[in-house]
Amino acid sequence: DAMVIQNPRYQVTQFGKPVTLSCSQTLNHNVMYWYQQKSSQAPKLLFHYYDKDFNNEADTPDNFQSRRPNTSFCFLDIRSPGLGDAAMYLCATSRAARMNAEAFFGQGTRLTVV
Amino acid sequence: SQKIEQNSEALNIQEGKTATLTxxxxxxxxxxxxxxxQDPGRGPVxxxxxxxxxxxxRKERLKVTFDTTLKQSLFHITASQPADSATYLCAxxxxxxxxKLIFGQGTELSVKP
Structure with a gap:
């Protein structure tokens, strides 16, 4: 049974047209992460939530926003996608209250910008 | 700021050998x-x-070591199999x-029969 679910698996959007990617979890974990991964590169942390506390990475462009309305759901909003935003977007969760917290990833959303 | 680095060169080894990633x-x-x-097109596991x-x-054929002086971890897969071929990420x-969880760029491992 899938525990971290990302929708959609594939998303095509037009240059400059706002797009939202979604992530849901059934693990009741208090930490949720969003990563951007381009081909042959490291997953790049965009931001993460510890419960409702939002942690933005210093180099995450303002074009990327996030919402976490409740424990189970988290959204990534790209306000004006550019060609350089085409990538795999990964959502992950962990129970970071434990020192040995492992992260559970969804299958990712492959974003194409045309 | 914190940095984490892996050898970005792909590692090719023969089946049965031990793979070591840094x-x-x-x-x-x-x-x-x-x-x-991480397998192609999928999330990390x-x-x-x-x-x-x-x-x-240790866990089955996997072994991880930690050298605090060098600030380095080594990841070993013993008796490697073609099914072990994937990208391995440290975080x-x-x-x-x-x-906060940050990742290295990963090392692609290819195990040949």
């Missing part, structure tokens, strides 16, 4: 290093975690920053 980190202590496997005060951790869990 991960180096800077500017953080205490550290909790994690290792993940957790394999092992090692704390800075642990020298070694640094920064516990006192709300569970």
């Amino acid at each position: 991960c180096n980190y800077t500017n953080y202590s205490p550290a909790y290093l994690q290792w993940y496997r 957790f394999l092992l975690l090692i704390r800075e005060n642990e020298k070694e951790k 640094l869990l920064i516990y006192n920053q709300g569970g």
Whole structure:
């Protein structure tokens, strides 16, 4: 049974047209992460939530926003996608209250910008 | 800021041999290093975690070591199989920053029959 679910698996959007990617979890974990991964590169942390506390990475462009309305759901909003935003977007969760917290990833959303 | 680096060159080995991958980190202590496997087009899957005060951790054919002097972790796969072919990522869990988790760029392993 899938525990971290990302929708959609594939998303095509037009240059400059706002797009939202979604992530849901059934693990009741208090930490949720969003990563951007381009081909042959490291997953790049965009931001993460510890419960409702939002942690933005210093180099995450303002074009990327996030919402976490409740424990189970988290959204990534790209306000004006550019060609350089085409990538795999990964959502992950962990129970970071434990020192040995492992992260559970969804299958990712492959974003194409045309 | 914290940095984590892996050898970006692909590693090609023969089936049955031991694969050894390297991960180096800077500017953080205490550290909790994690290792993940990622197959093409899929999300990473957790394999092992090692704390800075642990020298070694094992799980089946996997072994992780930690050298705090070098700030380096080594990841070994013994008796490697073609099914072990994947990209292996190390990650640094920064516990006192709300569970922040940052990744190295990964090392692609190819095991030939």
